Each structure stands twice: as structure tokens, then as C-alpha cells.
Amino acid sequence: MATAKKTTAAKAPAKKAPVKKALAPKAAVKKVAGKKILMLVGDYVEDYEVMVPFQALLMLGYVVEAVCPGKKAGDVVRTSVHDFEGDQTYSEKRGHNFALNKDFTAVKTADYIALVIPGGRAPEYIRLNPRVLEIVRQFNAAKKPIAAICHGPLVLAAAGVLKGRTCSAYPACSPDVGLAGGKYADIPLDKAVVEGNLVTAPAWPAHPDWIAKFAALLGAKISI
Numbered sequence: 001m002a003t004a005k006k007t008t009a010a011k012a013p014a015k016k017a018p019v020k021k022a023l024a025p026k027a028a029v030k031k032v033a034g035k036k037i038l039m040l041v042g043d044y045v046e047d048y049e050v051m052v053p054f055q056a057l058l059m060l061g062y063v064v065e066a067v068c069p070g071k072k073a074g075d076v077v078r079t080s081v082h083d084f085e086g087d088q089t090y091s092e093k094r095g096h097n098f099a100l101n102k103d104f105t106a107v108k109t110a111d112y113i114a115l116v117i118p119g120g121r122a123p124e125y126i127r128l129n130p131r132v133l134e135i136v137r138q139f140n141a142a143k144k145p146i147a148a149i150c151h152g153p154l155v156l157a158a159a160g161v162l163k164g165r166t167c168s169a170y171p172a173c174s175p176d177v178g179l180a181g182g183k184y185a186d187i188p189l190d191k192a193v194v195e196g197n198l199v200t201a202p203a204w205p206a207h208p209d210w211i212a213k214f215a216a217l218l219g220a221k222i223s224i
Helices: 047-059 122-126 130-141 153-159 171-179 204-218
Strands: 036-040 063-067 076-083 091-099 114-117 146-149 193-195 198-201
Touching: 036 047, 036 130, 047 063, 047 076, 047 091, 047 204, 114 130, 114 153, 114 204, 122 153, 130 146, 130 153, 146 153, 146 204, 153 171, 153 198, 198 204
Parallel strands: 036 063, 036 114, 114 146, 146 198
Antiparallel strands: 076 091, 193 198
16 A cells, blocks of 8 residues: 655745844044143142033043143142132132143144133142243134133233133132223122133032033033
């Protein structure tokens, strides 16, 4: 009796699961080519006023280069913490060490789009350096944004760039603004004022307003 041959249907090759392309994480910050900002600091610069804008501007994607007269990249400046504790003036305590990332002697103002001058004790003595004043004048002549806070405007006054201009500063520096031909802006400690290419503020409580106004001068757009 003939038996029927069993036929086995050819099995189709198993389908491979589609390969999912790994999605590259979206960078929160994109470095902006050529967008370099110079920061003038010195020993006993105010801790918040150097650390906060330095890191905030890096977060926005700018390259920030911090320099100090007489020092080079890899050196540090000591910082001081100025606080408001009910005394007739601010109190002062030792802060962090802040690392410099550029040689002062190598600064070429044409390489930068803006300048930042934090406060603290540093402005009292870096303004005695002729090259510091020359740097400030070159930024101002080119109408590049300049941000100064607290005692930072002492450097602006010494450089002679405040004549006929409105400028804020720590209140104890108001006579210096006036003697330099500027108009002192008596504003709350948490506010900043813009005058042309200058954005100035009285102290570190103004950081949110000061940095936001500076970012606007730089042409940066921040949105949530």
C-alpha cells in the first residue's frame, strides 16, 4: 500500500526585529564658535561674583577666559565672601580658590565679544594696572558689552568710560561713579541697570537680573 510522502513546507527565514537607531542625546548646551568672553579678576575677588557668572556663561555655551594681572593660566586667585548681616557695611570671609585659565599677558581684546568685571577687593588694586585700564577702554571703544558688579565699576571709573553714563555699583562706590562723570543709579540690591553697552549692578543679590540683562546684550535667547 503506497504511503503518501509527507511534504515539509520550507520555513520562511525568521524576521529580524527592526534595529532601532540610537537617538543621540540632545546637548543641553552648544558651544558657540568664537563667542569668547573675558573676565578680569584678582585676589580676593568676591566669591559669588566670579563663580556664578563664570559658570552661568559656560552653561549658555560661551567660552569664558579669566585673567589676573601678574598671573597665568593654572594659577589661582583667592576669593572673599561678602555678606549682608545687619552691619553698617558688608562682612568679609575667606572664600574658595578660583583657577585662572588664560595668561594675562596673552590677552587680545579683538578675540572677545564681551567683558565681565566682578566685585570684591580685586577691583581696588587691578585698576592700578595700566593694561587693565587699556583693556576696558578697548572694549568700550568697540561698543562691546561690559558687565560690572559691586566694586567692579571702580575699574570702569579709573578707565574713564563712565562720563555722562548711568552706572550702578555697591553704594559705597557711588562717589567714585560721580567723580568719574557718571550718574550713580540708586537701585535695589537685586536689580541691574543697562546703559548702552554697560550692564551694572550693586551686589551679588542682583545676579539673576544682571546676568539676564548681560545675556540679552550678548544676543542670547533663553526660554523654557
